[in-house]
Amino acid sequence: MDQVSALSEGGSIVFYRTRKTLAGLVCLLFVFAAGCGGPAETPQSPGPGKTVVIATIFPLADIAKNIGGDRVAVSTLLPRGASPHTFEPTPRQMEQVTGARVLIQVGAGLDDWAGKLAGVAGKDLLRVAVTEGLSLRAGGHQHAECAGHAHEHDHNACPAAETAAADPAYGFADPHVWLDPVLVRDEIAPRIFSALCQAAPEDADYFAANLESYQAELTVLHADLTALTAGFERRSFIAYHSAWGYFADRYGLVEAATVEEAPGKEPSPGWIMKVVETARAHQAGAIFAEPQFSTKAAEVIAAEYGARVLVLDPLGGEDIPGYDSYVNLMRSNAAVLAEGLSRVD
Known part of the structure; x- marks a missing residue:
């Protein structure tokens, strides 16, 4: 049971x-x-x-x-x-x-x-x-090119490993x-x-019925996202910060690198160049910014790499059209990912 x-x-x-x-x-x-x-x-x-x-x-x-x-x-x-x-x-x-x-x-x-x-x-x-x-996912980063560097602490070769080490808030x-x-x-x-x-x-039965109904809705959401992401021509992307690892793992994608070095820290020129190199190595489909942060660094990386900047919103809000519920938020973000990763230049 x-x-x-x-x-x-x-x-x-x-x-x-x-x-x-x-x-x-x-x-x-x-x-x-x-x-x-x-x-x-x-x-x-x-x-x-x-x-x-x-x-x-x-x-x-x-x-x-x-x-x-x-x-x-x-x-x-x-x-x-x-x-x-x-x-x-x-x-x-x-x-x-x-x-x-x-x-x-x-x-x-x-x-x-x-x-x-x-x-x-x-x-x-x-x-x-x-x-x-x-x-939980270790370090908030699971990138193919970083698997060996994570143990060697070779952060110059691996932007994702540097983020994990520089970000005490994650606690790895x-x-x-x-x-x-x-x-x-x-x-x-x-x-x-x-x-x-x-x-x-006293409301337990009411909550239980709602839970069962909501879980059924989430099952439909998962099935729809599985079908949508299966059609992506590209599997790798650059996120603003390491928020999308669980989503990527679930649907066979790769969060190859992040624009942000660490929460609240503006990326340095050296970091930006490493991200550009990683984007090229992975043939990343797009650079994804977030509405909670400035898009300037993402735009610099996109211009250097030759990609578009699109916006993913991991938080949403009840007054934000398309992101005004958890289910809507996930569907809207998946649609943005589809726009960035289904396109072949």
Whole structure:
């Protein structure tokens, strides 16, 4: 029988993805063991009986909304246009978490700033790091030309290895797990479901039904992306930063190099030339920028290499057309990848 173990501050819960009744019983058993407070009022006025959920990034917030439905009030901490790698919380975010029952974060070094806000929410806050217990990609980089250099620390020969070593925020682990829809379906969504059950066990059957429906939608998404990416004439690309490794691994692509040396660091001329050389060696189809960062370095690389600059958005937002849900975000990004990699010059 298919089961998932999810970790939390209060302990471990085992629940079944497609058995609504068992899911509800397990959540109730947890309440007797660990205790659970009711929903609290927040400045966002969630409405009576709703569980207040805060997520660090929009994709996690949207996943929580799909599972929680009208029984939860969900908001996102990271403002539009900001990067979770370099973001520092402000009094506005502190106000957001006041009275929250569940705080969902990525973990693995991406959004550790969320810990600064946890104390504001009160002792009943449930913190969920969706990377907890997952087997993560090492260093955020899995590039063919870097396999040998990673152990030799030959960073001059391998831009990706240099990024991994220069980026302590990663802790040599790639946190961008939400960009693999299979991981979302099988691991991340169940972890969020578990947290919602802890916070509101009386709604467990409702959450379980929503989870099952959402997982079916993610299965369709995965099938569509598999079919789309199978038609790409080119398999390698240059990303702005190392966000797309899980997606690339899932669909047989290669994130050959990154424009950014390390989060928040502008690439040096030497780094740019290494990326250009890597792009040529891999015959990369396009250079992909991101809306959270300046496109200048990507444009320099594209001009030198002779490729186009296209934009991938790993975060999206509820007010961004085409990127206003997790599923839409993944479909839109796949379409952009198709534009860059299906074209043969």
